[in-house]
Amino acid sequence: EVQLVESGGGLVQPGGSLRLSCTASGFTFSNFEMNWVRQSPGQGLEWISNITVSGSSTLYAASVKGRFTISRDNAKNSLFLQMNDLRAEDTALYYCASGRHCINGKCNKAAYFQKWGPGTLVIVSS
């Protein structure tokens, strides 16, 4: 069974840091680009970061660029999001989600989010 499970959320003060993790199982993690998508309470969905299969290239939404860092460990089937300088507006449910499928350095165009975890809640508040 394909599974993504996030962890590491919690309550943090403004200006603080938090590291989210996502553990994958049931599929070949190292063949998929991975993403973080967040959803503020009662609001819509916002893509925030992407990482290539090797981890050599990353992308960020403007709202988190310079504060958040995405990384992965293919040997441990894990995805991470280091979040620094957290703000109240970062309060959200954070999902990890799969992206493009890549084989031998070639990726398909299917950059939609096929697999999702249940999410981990981050609350930024004093």
Next chain:
Amino acid sequence: DIQMTQSPSTLSASVGDRVTITCRASQNIRNWLAWYQQKPGKAPEVLIYEASSLESGVPSRFSGTGYGTEFTLTISSLDPDDCATYYCQQYDDYPWTFGQGTKVEIK
């Protein structure tokens, strides 16, 4: 950034009704569009990708059409299980962006 605009924001329909949700992109995204269903307290699930391809395991009452800037998601016969919020998402260009969502309720 590419803006995705969905309409309506909320719709109420009866079981068995045909339901259509529209998504407009602020620029040409070809067919790089996905539709997701999100039920309360759950993660989104993909229904449609590449504008019209049905994801494996998704009931055939869901269908998608469109190209360029205008897209539709249709539920051919509304089922009580379809109560959810539906989102479109473009993946033609970074940053990938979502529509604001359409909440579907049963009358």
